[in-house]
Amino acid sequence: xxxxxxxxxxxxxxxxxxxxxxxxxxxxxxxxxxxxxxxxxxxxxxxxxxxxxxxxxxxxxxxxxxxxxxxxxxxxxxxxxxxxxxxxxxxxxxxxxxxxxxxxxxxxxxx
Amino acid sequence: xxxxxxxxxxxxxxxxxxxxxxxxxxxxxxxxxxxxxxxxxxxxxxxxxxxxxxxxxxxxxxxxxxxxxxxxxxxxxxxxxxxxxxxxxxxxxxxxxxxxxxxxxxxxxxxxx
Numbered sequence: 001x002x003x004x005x006x007x008x009x010x011x012x013x014x015x016x017x018x019x020x021x022x023x024x025x026x027x028x029x030x031x032x033x034x035x036x037x038x039x040x041x042x043x044x045x046x047x048x049x050x051x052x053x054x055x056x057x058x059x060x061x062x063x064x065x066x067x068x069x070x071x072x073x074x075x076x077x078x079x080x081x082x083x084x085x086x087x088x089x090x091x092x093x094x095x096x097x098x099x100x101x102x103x104x105x106x107x108x109x110x111x
Numbered sequence: 112x113x114x115x116x117x118x119x120x121x122x123x124x125x126x127x128x129x130x131x132x133x134x135x136x137x138x139x140x141x142x143x144x145x146x147x148x149x150x151x152x153x154x155x156x157x158x159x160x161x162x163x164x165x166x167x168x169x170x171x172x173x174x175x176x177x178x179x180x181x182x183x184x185x186x187x188x189x190x191x192x193x194x195x196x197x198x199x200x201x202x203x204x205x206x207x208x209x210x211x212x213x214x215x216x217x218x219x220x221x222x223x224x
Binding site for chain 2: 036
């Protein structure tokens with residue numbers, strides 16, 4: 001079935017380090033792809049999304065490109081901050097379907 | 112606008128008891144979803160309402176779980192009787208459009224002892 005696999009955490013980085021969180025998907029159709037973020041004590045928030053191949057979603061310095069050839073949607077940020085510490089979830093959604101999430105990757109950024 | 116609100120934020124109950132979780136979606140959002148995250152694993156879909164109708168309940172784990180959305184506004188998710196493996200964080204989300212850009216609540220952390 002449709003699913004998302006993301007790299008296991010936790011990930012610990014120093015401030016200003018480069019971040020990559022890998023995400024690959026399996027889908028029978030042409031899904032939309034998302035990254036959600038959950039800050040401590042809060043609900044999930046949409047970070048960015050891409051709805052078709054080669055689209056790049058971006059927000060708050062984070063980027064992810066929808067790669068159909070590699071079925072991937074890796075999350076990147078050039079310089080992380082302490083405030084980026086959170087759990088990040090990759091997800092997909094088919095047009096008339098529900099959202100499928102990955103297991104989440106906990107990121108801790110140390111000053 | 113007010114976001115998706117869930118109540119309670121935490122619930123601790125004993126095995127065999129009943130618990131009811133409530134979700135108030137963003138006003139005007141026809142789509143309402145319930146999800147669950149167990150023991151740090153992936154967030155799993157439970158069911159999807161469109162207004163008061165169940166569009167998809169394929170993720171409901173068993174008949175101990177009952178979801179309702181009378182009048183197409185708020186929704187409740189009842190677990191009766193609760194089992195230890197029901198412990199986790201239950202998220203509610205709502206959306207207005209397809210494909211969904213979901214707006215999530217803060218979740219209800221359920222602990223069954």
